[in-house]
Amino acid sequence: MYIPKNLDDALEYLDKNAPDAIPIAGGTDVLIQIREGKLKPKVLVDLSGFRNQLSYVKRIDGKIVIGALTSVAELDESFLVKDKRYLGFADVSAKFASPVLKALATIGGNIGVAVSASDYVTLLHVLNAQVKLVSVKGERIVPLEKLIVEKRTLAKEPNEIIYEIIFNETPENSSTAFMKFDRREMIITGYVTCAVYLQLKDNIIEDVRIAFDRVSGRIPGRAKKTEEFLRGKEFSLDVIRQAYNEVLPTEMKRKSDFRASAEYRLDMSKVMMKRALLKAKSRIEGGA
Amino acid sequence: MAQTQAQEYPEITITLNVNGKDYTVNVKPYERLIDVLRYKLGFLSVKEGCGRGECGSCAVIMDGKLVPSCLVLAVQARGKKIITLEGIAPPGKLHAIQKALLDTYAMQCGFCFPGVIMAAYYLLSKNRNPSEDEIRYALSGNLCRCGSYLRFIKAVKLAAEYIRKGQIYFDLKK
């Protein structure tokens, strides 16, 4: 365990010792990985000491900026969950982690672990989020979609840490929603999870982005063909049905495992998509 | 964690405050907060049910937030203020939530209770009049296999009522 004096110290230490040394934020994933013998770090670099420094949700120049060490509990207290456009954050929080974990789990950690239980990543995908990485050599900004390569693999150097998450503010006529369900209500992975971003003008779909997790291979991803199909069309149940019956099955492979079959996952991705779009629409119109 | 670490890494001295009192302890880098609370300091109410943050039995309050002490490394708790079940009421007193859990006859095996009580205590510290849905949500990370769930809901409501009336502590003897 290395306890850095400050962020610069942490970055320097990582630069010298990574990948033998790995950073630990909330620890909700790392400690379980170690427990299961899947991770055997020589040293953990404790980032919790400057948690406050990297915990924030801000509006800056038309952008929303979230510090990587912002916990789920802190996101719950931010303006995001009060702004109808970003209510998807409230949806994620409600099912992402039980209240016992909310103060530990961080949004940066959810990106960093890159597993197929990345509810925040799924939502951030539909917001076209970018991630700022920092190291001793400086900082760089990469699109989130490019950052997560595969399960537990990031396009990030071992000496870099996830610093903050950035996305553009979305117009007033837009909203987000996130859907997750499983055989029980809490402490779940979800059979299929779905996040949507919807932008409506006079009931025409100006823009739409749809992301799924537990559907396409090992990490969350976007259903871009389905989005393309919907873009510009008038919002209706018929159009949504057409999109999920005709287009959605042609993209994103679904697999069967002990939790669910590919067939069920496909059908539930349809239901989740429909329900998420309806919810987003209702939010745009002032509902919850 | 690795035995090599047990050999190579020296213990780290940390100070933490538990239930209002400062303690200075030497810990191995891989020791968890739950290990220190239970086996170094003797706060045995903190129970380990899963070691993975799934069951909530080891929940404590750390710097005002509910956390599973099995997923916090002891080193990360340095300088923090911890509250365990032993510290929610003065000696000889019961906290309103404990009184309410007795009033509703909720006790079964009791292994999950310390965690359940801490989660309820945390909820009540933020919300003095929680709805049934809010209570269910607040306790949704605390597994109870004996099935006292519906009594937990009644008890938290009752405790909230006590607290709203200013009755936070109750005499143990009664």
Place this chain on the structure above:
Amino acid sequence: MASPQAEYVKIVEEMFEKKKEFWLIGQYIQRWDALSKMLGKAKFTADYAYLFKNLVYVYSVRAKYAHARIKRIDVSEAEKVPGVLKVITHKDIPGVNDVGYVLPDQPLLAYEKVRYIGDIVALVVAEDPYVAEEAAEKVYVDYEPLPVITNPLDIVSFGGLKEKEHPLIHEERGSDVIARFRIIKGDVKKGFREADVIVEGEYRTQFQEHAYMEPEAALAVPEPDGGVTVITSTQCPHEARRAISKVLGLPFAKVRVVVPPLGGGFGGKEDVANEIGTKAALAALLTGRPALVVHKREESIIGHSKRHPMIARYKHGAKRDGTLTAVEAEIILDTGAYASLGPFVLWRAIVHSAGPYKIPHVHTEGVAVYTNNVYAGAFRGFGNPQVTFAIEQQMDKLAEELGMDPVELRLKNILRNGDRTVHGQLLDHGVGLEETIRKAVEATDWYRKRAEYAKQTGTIRKGIGLALLWHGNSIGAEGADYSSVTLIINRDGSITFRTGLTDFGQGAIQGLVMIAAEILGVPPDYFRVEQPDTSATPDAGPTVASRSTAMGGNAALVAAYKLRQRLNQVAADMLKCSPEDIEIRAPDVYCKSDPSRKIRWVDLVEECFWRGVPLQEFGYYRAPKAVWEDETGQGEPYFTYTFGTIVAEVTVDMETGKVTVDRITTVYDIGKVINRVGAELHAEGGAIQGMGYALMEELVHDENGRVLNPNLYAYYIPTIMDAPKEIVALWVEAGYRRGPFGAKGLGEPSINGIAPAIANAIAHAIGARITSIPITPEKVYLTLKRLGKIKL
């Protein structure tokens, strides 16, 4: 000459007949251990680690394959790891390397073979738990992998349940069928010829994990005489002692087992201390230091017994008016790698395999077979929830076929006073089944909801369903059925209560205290319940099979009765009234006819002390003999049965298949409500656990016998958010003359009927039937999709 049996039976029957007014029984009373647990002061087994110095830590090295021959075990590298004190293998066992409960088929430390993924090949003992775990990776075992069998249908097949050709898992036994039981009554062929309607079905149930919140733990301390004291989480201290003695080669008297409070048991801690207690004891004796074993949750899940999965085929025949004519069934239980309680579980399943009904022609038969899955053993209900799941769905299918209401069909066929069971057992009194149905129907507005929900069309639909259940009390023909309690009235008037029965959270001991308190006239807070301890508390038989109140309650009753007789004599002498006139209500003792003639309880106790009237009593009770004819299943398998009716109300989302349970109404005939708090908690806890069984829980093995969900994240037990809005617990008190004040057991019955009631409610909601549990959203949705009832 009066036999001793006659005396205690006479006392129990006299109390049942004469005592009609109660000052404690049936009241809401705070349980004896509630406060210490509420304060976090109760010490569970692992907590004792804080109180001992110089502990050593034991870590179990488990199998890499679910089925393999062991060619060589090399512990030399592991023993070199700094901090490791000893690595124990089968060669180090001083006694007999076996911890099997019913059959001697389960080595503590595997030597020739491993038979499932939780088998233990070595124990690493170290100064630090993390070191022990790390060193475990350096234990090298040469395995020759063998074919893994995870499907019981690879061992036997339907149509006679004959054993198939297959590589044997237990070569030493010559067969992988561990037990076979049947009920044969009348002539089923004739019964089906007489039937107007026949329904058939195949039903499957899954491995269920106990998931008690406290993982198994044991702490063993070496004693100066070469013996050992083991503090451990077990439901059966005397049984654990037997196993530890056997493996260590020590006399029982040198092995002391002490049981702290348990964080849940549900049957899972019936035999697991045979393993964990022995592991700790071995390490303590071989190192000369106190040794601690605490299972991690992942180990707990792969390493202890589960509820037996069942595959069953049922066929029922009935007349047009609903009268049952015949039932035929073949039942296969998967007992996994070891027998554990398997033979007894199968037997209980078969005893209950026709349900609480009068049926003239019966042929049910079952086998329990080995596989390379995690072993199955005792779990609340013990074979009965499995068959009840099948039977009660069959009854609903039959009702549907006949166009009858499910309630009417059942009323036509249920057991009532004076009826004989399918085993030929006469139930001459105490059958409150019909009343449970009537109460349940009334409390739930059954007929209105049945009719109304049948008309629904939307995406979200409601359903209501019911199930009946019965449950033979205690061990029955499984074995010696006795219990005992020691009461000691101390000189200050406080009372020491001792029994070898354990409280694993269910509150059973509270009921026993209340029975003794009721008779003595001394409030429960005068009592101190001692920890079960094989050196101090009497062997009371195992704490299993819903027997604590029915059996231990009688022992408490007998002990208290005898003390009360003596107390009455002395008090009568002191107060100058007749012994029958004495009323004890500690702190006072007075004459009923003249309450002003009064002494204090402590004075009465003091007087007994000086007069030499002993105030210690040992209460013993043995159950009426159970009878079981192996070839036909005829006889009297249990001395009495608990009956019940469950009504479940559900909401189903047709698009996702997700089921929400809104309300569960339970009505149990438990003879007499003794401990009302405990009874209600059983009804609620059984309902929630049964809901998990019905809808979400399932331990999954892959084809190599590896467990895919060994944690509480992927093994789903209900959270508080899943709990029904309401659980309504109602009671029928039909009274059983040989139960304490008429009482019968409830521990296990409280889970039996939940899953079939929920399954029947789902069928009512969606118009389709799902015959395997858990009824996951996927099963519901895909069933609807295949039937064309839902289109996205």
